Amino acid sequence: MEVRGWILTSPYLLYSLVFFAIPLAWSLWLVFTNWNLISPRIDFVGLDNFVRAFKSARVHAAFFSAYRIMGFFLPMVLVQSLAVALLINSLPWGRAFFSVGFFMPYLASGVAVALVVRGILAYNSPAAPIFKALFGTIPNWFGHPVLAVFIISLLIAWKFSGYYALIFLAGLQSIPHELYEAAELDGARFFTKLFRITLPMLYPAFYTVLIMAVGLCFAIFTEPFMLTGGGPGRATHTWYLEIYYQVFQNLRAGYGAAISFINAAVTFTSVLIVRRLMQRWGRALGYE
Amino acid sequence: MNRRKATFTGLKYAAAVILLLISIFPYIYMVLQSLAPWDQVNKVFIPSRLTLRSYIWLFTGTEALVAKPWLRAFLNSVIVSVSSTSLMVLSAAIIGYALAKLPFRGGAFVYNFILFQMFYPAVILLIPTFLLVKAFGWFNTYWAMIVPKAMSVWAIFMYTSFFKSVPQEIIDSARVDGASEWRIIFRIMVPLSKSITIIVALFLFMARWEELLWDLVVVQDTSMRTLNVLLATIQSSYNPYPGPLYAAATILTLPILLVFLAFSRHFSQGIRLVLGK
Structure with missing residues (x-):
């Protein structure tokens, strides 16, 4: 047993050594150097990379863009996924479908979605007359900072709402029917049941979804890379875009590594705060 | 009263269908544009007639700026995604079995380390892993895209938690019959966990097929790019040819959709197991 267990897990141990432990140690060294991927010279620069990153307007932009996107993305994805879950759950048949x-x-x-979205939002697209009728003018979607953030958030919400809906759906299906029957006997109406039973009972699902959704906002790359390049005016300049730009365009590996550490710290802190808030809400609802 | 209820149910189905159509509208738009005559691409929602010109141009076009990179890119995607996913599923089944069913000293530590790795921010490893792969001389090769993505701690975790629920008696009686660990894993454990295998494999394959950042940085040659990366990087030079771009996007998306729909029977059960963890 002893030996077999180690033999069967040995591929993982080897993999972790090469692709986890070594990169981890390497990154701890990299952040204190000014290596640019080409130069044979590598200087130890202490905390310079961090100091520079904290002062950098580009890093500030990345920091704020994550919360801007979150501000749009969270309400959109919560409303969409919850609505879809409630709707599916109320259907007598065809739920699996x-x-x-x-x-x-x-x-x-x-990448494929970005292509479609760019086509639909183009100035001369078949959708343009509809936008013109709705807004009186064809919006310059990616030229306006708020609209650009809105579109990026909408895309991500679109992608994840079905996934999160499944989490909510699983939560809905675990709510005991007796609760609703008892409430109906007391004459409770739709909204009373929704706010007094359904949403509180969905607390575990909310918890999972929110933690996932918040963490996601600090790791956005594809959508802004494809659609806005971080613009306009760095409104959609995300953390990953900045890391990509510094390391793979500017070749500043040490500086980029420092930014990825800051990104990890900011993500961790933000998720922790959301966790604490959720736990407070959970305690108020009687969850442990 | 009953009639009102029936109307209400009907309305709910109507709402569900409309919402679903909005949800999958980008797919519909993409496929229709890829089949549209070139003078109608990006100009109408529903083309007046359908043609395969964009697809034919994509794979045989002599007008192409780069000679037929698409077929090669598609093959690259297939090679990378299939090998990477198979390795991830295979290793996860073996390691998950060892962690769930072979009590050995240090096993708990390995398991906790996997959990730690799952929640460790991957972004920190991006740059050093890139440097490592470059140091191995793997830049511009399949190795760079396959080996660092040959194992998934998430998949190991999934299999470990699922295998734990398999009754020990099944394994013990197989051992009495002289079955090897190998046989137990692939003849008993994996077949028993069909729905989890399907969901894990589907998620891993999808993530691998659609990887952008990693495949973008470890490969520079156009001929080594995956379809996803090629489509992401070539758009500006294909501006006069939107039709073929939609065709490429369709070819990029369709395999995943078809695999998903083929296994959708197992989806509801499998996804519940995955989400339950």
């Missing part, structure tokens, strides 16, 4: 259907956006490659 609709679950599969609404999950389909999750399967899309961001």
